[in-house]
Structure formats: structure tokens, C-alpha cells
Amino acid sequence: MLRIAVLGAGRISRIHAANVAANPQASLVLIADPWRDAVDELSAQWGCEGLYDYSAALLRDDVDAVIIGTATDTHVDLLLQAVTVGKAVLCEKPIDLDLAKARHAVAEVERLKGRVMLGFNRRFDPDTLALRQAIDAGAIGAVRQVVITSRDNALAPRDYLRHSGGILRDMVIHDFDTARHLLGEEPTEVFVMASRLVDPWLAEIGDYDSVMVSLKTDSGKQCHINACREAVYGYDQRIEVSGASGVLFNDNQRATGVRTWTAAGTDTRAPLLDFFLERYAGAYRNELTHFIEAVTADLPMPTTVRDGLHALHLAECGLRSLASGTVVRVPAL
Ligand SMILES: NC(=O)c1ccc[n+]([C@@H]2O[C@H](COP(=O)([O-])OP(=O)(O)OC[C@H]3O[C@@H](n4cnc5c(N)ncnc54)[C@H](O)[C@@H]3O)[C@@H](O)[C@H]2O)c1
Numbered sequence: 001m002l003r004i005a006v007l008g009a010g011r012i013s014r015i016h017a018a019n020v021a022a023n024p025q026a027s028l029v030l031i032a033d034p035w036r037d038a039v040d041e042l043s044a045q046w047g048c049e050g051l052y053d054y055s056a057a058l059l060r061d062d063v064d065a066v067i068i069g070t071a072t073d074t075h076v077d078l079l080l081q082a083v084t085v086g087k088a089v090l091c092e093k094p095i096d097l098d099l100a101k102a103r104h105a106v107a108e109v110e111r112l113k114g115r116v117m118l119g120f121n122r123r124f125d126p127d128t129l130a131l132r133q134a135i136d137a138g139a140i141g142a143v144r145q146v147v148i149t150s151r152d153n154a155l156a157p158r159d160y161l162r163h164s165g166g167i168l169r170d171m172v173i174h175d176f177d178t179a180r181h182l183l184g185e186e187p188t189e190v191f192v193m194a195s196r197l198v199d200p201w202l203a204e205i206g207d208y209d210s211v212m213v214s215l216k217t218d219s220g221k222q223c224h225i226n227a228c229r230e231a232v233y234g235y236d237q238r239i240e241v242s243g244a245s246g247v248l249f250n251d252n253q254r255a256t257g258v259r260t261w262t263a264a265g266t267d268t269r270a271p272l273l274d275f276f277l278e279r280y281a282g283a284y285r286n287e288l289t290h291f292i293e294a295v296t297a298d299l300p301m302p303t304t305v306r307d308g309l310h311a312l313h314l315a316e317c318g319l320r321s322l323a324s325g326t327v328v329r330v331p332a333l
Contacts, residue, residue, distance in 0.1 A: 002088075002292050005063045006031045007054050007078060009038035012092055013069035015277060019288045020067070021046045026292055032057035033070070058082055065295055068092055072165065076105040079305075083114030088295040090288070092119040094173050095308040097165035099316050103333075106305045117291050117301040118308040120177045124286035127250045131182060131241060134248055141244030146182045146223040148175045149238040151231035153275055155198050155209065166207045168192070168315040172227050176311040177303075179215055179223040182241055186310065187215035187223065191327045192318040198230045213318060214327075234272030235279055253279060309333060 004026050006017045013031070020028040030049035033039045043050030051057050054074075058066065058081050065088040068078050076096050082089045095102040095118065109116050122128055135143060152171070156164070164170035179187065194208035202209055209229040216222050239250040252272045260268040273279040290302045313333055321328040 002026045002296055003029050003062055003064045005029050005057045005060065005066045006069060007033070007057060007066055008069035008071075008092075009033035009035055009042050010069065010071075011277075013067070014042065015281075015284050016067045016069050016090075016288070017042055017046055017048075019285050021048075023285075023288060023292065025296070026288070029060070029063050030057055054078055055081065058085055058087060064088060065090070065291075072097060076101055079114075079116060080105060080108055083109055083112050083116060088115040088117075088291075090117045090119060090291045091305070091308075093177075093308060094165070094169060094312055095305060096312075097169055099309075099312055102305075102309055102312050106309045109305050115295060115301065116305050117287075117294065118303045118305055119287065120174065120181075120303045120307060120311070121280055121283040121287045122174050122178055123181055123283075123303060124290055125280055125283035126286065127253075128178065128181075128239070128283075129286070131239065131248055131250055135182065135184070135241065135243070139243075140241065140246035140248055143183060143221060143241060143243045145221070145240075145242045146179055147240040147242075148178060148223065148225045149227075149236055150175050150225065151228040151236035153231055153235040153272075155229045158201065161202065161207060162205055164207075166319070167194070167209065167211055167227065167229065168213075168318045169312065171229070172211060172213060172225060172318070173311045173315055175213075175225045175227060176215075176314040177307060178239070179225060180307070180310060180314075182239070183215075183217055183221050183223055185217040185219060185221055186330070187314060188218050188330045189216040189327050190214070190314060190317045190321050190330060192321045194322055198228070208322075211318075215314070235275050236272065237279055306333075 004020045020026045028048045031042050032051040039050040066082050068091040079091045191214040194211040196202045198209040213225040241248045254270040256270050317328045317330045
């Protein structure tokens with residue numbers, strides 16, 4: 001039984017708290033956040049303790065591991081504090097928006113031999129796990145190209161966008177990680193095109209809402225990521241992996257697979273699952289299970305802070321490509 005504290009009481013921490021409470025291999029000891037109302041509500045919901053101070057939570061002897069689901073600019077400080085006092089950590093992405101700060105944090109975690117998993121939940125989505133297994137089993141031969149479509153259903157509020165770090169570091173960071181995971185090699189070239197097709201206001205904060213990213217590895221494998229902050233038909237998440245002897249498709253998910261044929265139309269189906277909390281509900285559960293297994297069995301972390309650094313590094317190179325309008329060579333980390 002792993003004794004877990006959830007740091008944060010916002011959107012993502014609510015998911016983690018619910019999953020810890022439901023997991024038979026874990027116990028939810030406490031939830032901590034300076035946002036008192038949210039802590040009171042969540043701790044009452046799950047029958048655990050509520051604290052208004054992260055540091056106090058980290059000093060508790062009855063806590064083995066912490067999940068960091070707080071705002072991005074608090075991650076580095078909290079994860080280094082946690083590692084220093086010997087707690088295992090599941091930290092939300094991104095490590096930080098600043099590459100130099102993230103690089104320093106990763107060096108510290110590795111120096112202290114910290115047990116930190118980075119929350120790239122999509123790797124644990126049942127369909128992505130199946131894609132990786134099929135690739136490993138040789139179902140399509142050597143991978144040649146990966147195509148990722150990643151469109152949010154609706155543009156996030158402006159206040160969120162202002163602090164997000166931009167579409168590449170905030171949203172496409174997941175897809176950079178998926179690209180690395182499915183290509184099985186590090187991308188060494190990046191080219192990005194970006195536009196403001198949803199909301200021209202994004203120019204005021206130097207951000208974009210629609211991007212196309214091309215990645216290439218030294219052996220020539222390619223990945224294309226198309227991402228948009230809005231898709232009026234719903235949350236659009238698809239992956240295609242082509243190889244020497246076939247193609248794997250990971251299509252969108254819906255509440256049911258039923259198709260209706262009437263005079264009004266054929267092949268009418270339930271809408272796409274609404275947003276990331278619904279679409280990736282299973283991924284968050286599996287992510288937690290993998291974390292618990294890695295900590296309790298002392299196995300390597302399935303996703304590491306170094307994975308987080310690689311994804312952030314690709315986002316930075318993507319920004320450089322945008323600024324220069326050229327293909328950017330990805331320097332070694
Ligand atoms: N893996 C995923 O799919 C996924 C999805 C959503 C969010 N996230 C990540 O999770 C983190 C939290 O996102 P969210 O959507 O839950 O945000 P949120 O705003 O809903 O919650 C953030 C929490 O951090 C606390 N907080 C904010 N600023 C703070 C500060 N300066 N000091 C101390 N505490 C502070 C708030 O009280 C709040 O409880 C972000 O890093 C985000 O990138 C990951």
C-alpha cells in the first residue's frame with residue numbers, strides 16, 4: 001500500500017485524488033493546496049486530511065509518495081523538495097516553462113537519485129499502449145512515419161492562455177513525447193509552421209492556435225503533428241503509425257460504438273468524447289498504476305524527468321524554427 005499525498009486541488013489534482021482513492025494499492029493520506037476552499041471540499045469528498053501548505057505535506061512521515069498537480073511554475077521547487085526528503089514523485093508536465101531551469105532540476109534529480117515520474121499520461125492510454133505493443137511485436141515492421149492529430153474542442157480562456165507558455169510548450173508537449181515514444185528514436189530536426197486561425201488576439205501574447213510540426217530522426221524516420229486549439233466537432237485525437245509492412249490507426253473514441261442509419265443520414269454516431277479529462281480518463285488511471293508499481297517494486301520509472309526535458313527541448317527548438325522560418329537542428333541535450 002503506497003501512502004500518497006496530492007499537492008494541488010485544481011483540475012488535474014482532482015483526477016489524481018479520485019484515482020488514488022480508488023486504487024487498491026494506494027491510500028490517499030492528504031491533499032495540500034493554499035486554496036483552502038478547494039482543499040476542504042476535496043478532502044471531505046475523499047475522507048482524507050487537508051493541508052494548506054505544501055511543505056508541511058512533504059515533511060510527513062506517513063507519506064511515501066507525492067503527486068505534484070500544482071501550477072507549472074511551482075513544479076521544480078516542489079519536486080526538488082520532495083526528492084530531498086526521499087519521497088517518490090509523480091510530477092505533472094511540463095517540468096517548467098524555462099529550459100535552463102528544467103535542465104537544472106533534471107540534473108539535481110539525477111544527482112540525488114530521486115524517484116520521479118513525469119506525467120506524460122498519454123503513453124498510458126490503453127490505445128497508445130496497444131500501438132507501442134504492436135510496434136514492438138513487429139506488426140508493421142520498422143516504423144517509418146508517425147502522424148499525430150491533436151485538436152482541443154474549444155479555445156481555453158484567455159487568462160489560461162496568457163500563462164500557458166504557448167501552444168508548443170503547453171499543448172504540443174504531449175505530442176512531442178508521443179512522437180519520441182512511437183518513433184523510438186530522438187528527433188534531430190524540427191520545422192514548425194504556426195497561424196492564428198481561431199483567435200487573432202493571440203498575437204498580443206506572441207502565441208498561436210494552429211500549428212504543423214515536422215520532425216525527423218537521424219535515421220530518417222519522420223513525424224508530423226497537427227495541432228489546433230479549437231475543433232468545433234469535439235476533442236480530436238488520432239494517431240497513425242506506418243511501417244515497412246503495414247499501418248496502425250488509433251481513432252477517436254466515443255461514448256458508444258453504435259452507428260445509426262435513418263433518412264436524416266447514415267453512419268450517425270455518438271459525438272467524440274468531450275475533452276482530455278474524459279478522453280484520457282483511462283490513461284490517468286494507468287499512469288498511476290504504473291507509478292505505484294515502479295515505486296513499490298523499485299523498478300525504473302516508466303517516464304522520467306529526462307523525457308520531460310527532451311519534450312521541452314523539442315518545443316524550444318520548434319520556437320526557434322518558427323522565429324527563423326527554417327528547419328532547426330536539435331542540439332544534443
Ligand atoms: N497531464 C495532463 O493531461 C494535464 C492536464 C491538465 C493540466 N496539467 C498540468 O497540471 C498542472 C496544473 O494544471 P491544472 O489545470 O490542474 O491547474 P489549476 O489552475 O486547475 O490548478 C492549479 C493548482 O495549483 C495551485 N497554485 C496555483 N498557483 C500557485 C502558487 N503560486 N503557489 C502555490 N500553489 C499554486 C492552485 O491553488 C491550484 O490548486 C499544470 O502544470 C498543467 O500543465 C496536465
